[in-house]
């Protein structure tokens with residue numbers, strides 16, 4: 344195992360891709376090395392190259408109003424040395440507020456459940472990953488002890504990458520992804536930590552390829568989405584019903600609508616709770632703008648006019664359907680623009696390659712659907728475009744405020760700045776966006792397609808500044 348000094352990366356270096364051991368015993372889950380390469384959070388993505396970014400972050404982390412602020416250090420959180428070494432290698436200097444507040448509660452014994460909410464991009468993943476790494480017994484590397492569930496394969500792989508990167512100095516750590524096609528029928532699950540999507544996990548348990556008898560911790564990321572009865576809620580209930588009754592349950596999300604919160608409290612009984620009011624949820628580092636398009640047909644032309652700004656950093660364009668993602672990509676490429684498209688109709692390995700290309704900067708503009716609205720962490724994303732305003736309910740009759748927040752949260756990560764531009768083109772889309780803005784208490788900046796020089800300057804001024812001066816609301820702790 345290479346010594347610590349040779350594996351720490353400086354802010355202006357790309358982390359050395361460490362030759363992580365293949366999982367012992369030939370387990371066919373995605374190997375540690377593959378996962379680290381495709382993971383998020385400093386394990387292969389674009390690295391901030393400027394020293395002033397580090398200075399800005401330290402200012403933010405000294406600002407008591409910021410959710411990146413904390414009084415303690417990771418060392419004071421009592422984490423094992425190997426884990427602290429991993430955090431050092433990731434250049435995590437101090438815990439964020441959700442990490443500082445949640446970790447002592449999640450690591451206390453006897454274990455208690457947690458329902459934690461914190462703004463997008465404020466470090467929820469590391470909070471639950473540190474808990475899982477602290478609880479597993481690595482002398483039993485192939486005995487599953489922790490299960491983490493996510494709504495998409497992309498997010499499951501990203502979380503796997505974070506665990507392997509933070510745990511890079513933890514001996515015998517084996518982490519497997521339980522996503523379609525990742526676990527061979529011959530070997531089954533042979534890892535202490537499993538990260539997967541609910542459907543695949545249920546299949547593995549049903550085929551007796553996943554020993555759940557020793558599971559100590561169940562984490563559900565994007566928990567409001569996962570527990571929503573319209574979506575994956577029924578599968579998450581089935582998973583929980585199969586697990587040991589004493590399991591510790593940790594639910595995390597940036598959003599917890601009231602109707603789901605009641606359900607979450609039943610799913611994770613007697614949980615400690617960290618909640619935010621919905622007017623405290625938006626990230627001040629994201630300049631939220633809207634483009635008043637003359638009509639639906641003009642949206643495409645305006646999108647192409649924005650292309651030059653999209654490639655200053657990298658950008659995500661969210662559209663309503665797979666079909667429109669494919670059609671817009673086709674048109675933009677025919678017009679000479681380089682755009683990747685990713686959605687659920689693509690085969691798994693292709694989706695993985697497309698996101699890895701985007702994460703590493705080989706592609707800079709990604710057009711996608713809500714499959715990537717949540718959790719995906721690519722620090723180079725400086726712009727998110729809502730080509731369609733997210734809607735929900737029968738006949739798309741009401742605005743989807745939660746999906747709006749998660750979509751724009753793909754930029755402005757951990758104190759960085761970013762721009763979101765939402766397209767409206769008629770009364771319905773305008774009213775939907777207005778309702779979302781009122782719900783979160785935000786004043787959207789209007790961009791005019793008629794005054795392009797001004798629009799370009801407004802957007803460039805934000806993207807080219809470094810970390811935002813983020814005034815975040817204090818986190819309300821209920822224990």
Ligand SMILES: Nc1ncnc2c1ncn2[C@@H]1O[C@H](COP(=O)(O)OP(=O)(O)OP(=O)(O)O)[C@@H](O)[C@H]1O
Pocket residue numbers: 383384385434435436437438439442461462463464465466467468469596597717718719720722752753756757
């Ligand atoms: N203590 C820390 N110091 C520095 N960087 C951190 C710290 N904690 C997390 N990060 C980085 O901040 C970024 C956002 O973290 P993460 O993806 O966990 O956010 P999140 O709260 O889960 O967001 P979302 O709600 O969108 O899922 C990641 O790139 C991560 O590596």
